Amino acid sequence: MTAFNGWENFYVIVGSSAGALIGLQFVVVTLIAGRPLGRAEAQAGGTFATPNIVHFGVVLLLSAMVSAPWDAITIVAALWGIVGLGGVVYVVFVSRRMRLQGAYRPVFEDWCFHVLLPLAAYTILAISAFAAQYDAGPALFFVGAAALVLLVIGIHNAWDAVTYQVFVRSRKDG
Template sequence: MCRALYRRHAQCPWQELWTAGFVIDLCGLAGVGYAVVVLRRTIRQNTYEPVMEDWLWHVTIPFISYTALIVAGLLLSSYPMPSLFCIGAVMIFAALRRYPQRLGYSDLCRDRALSSGRKESGLT
């Protein structure tokens, strides 16, 4: 959701930097709110005991990233260059964080397709 909102508004011809910072702040606030929801659901559930990696990747790092977006949005009009680097770093990190999951899923689908193709052809 935040990524789509950011993409739409990043292409707008902003007259003032504070308006762009306001949209970035909204994305950050929505992300922090979602991170709090994930935290509450993680604490409440009983079927799985989260390990350190779960806490790190699904609660801590997203919360820090969205908080960095809020800070960058607030400082965008005063310090545009560092703020833009912070926003870019958060966006790159978000993309890299999702890449191994997508890669693993595509490999799993490919392996399933290959194994089903071998079974049908009688090679196994």
């Protein structure tokens, strides 16, 4: 019996959701691809849309990693720690891109869902890798929490982007 027993259903649900949401993001981008974009708008689109794919991809990766038949938690904990550290670095880049793009002035909600919450989730993921070496049970709950937070962030951001396209951008164009 490993530390991962009991987590199978959780990660099947979370990983499947992340995979489906990645597919939906591609559908949405395809549907709005025909709209004319200036350089600044294209830059903003990449700034605000790409992190959703990254977060969903990380959730899918975590689900696959934790669902694999590991004999011990050491290697997988190191892997999710690396993912967490990579996520922290990525959030720094996202923050910089948000400041530099000129099509849209981010409000507090944008900073919260594109920088603060992802930074917290990735930091928890990285720290839980160290905690797993001492007590796997709580560490696995933190990994699960980080995965759920990233999933909810991606859902929020995707919805925010779609509503912006429908209610704000379409009025500017029309």
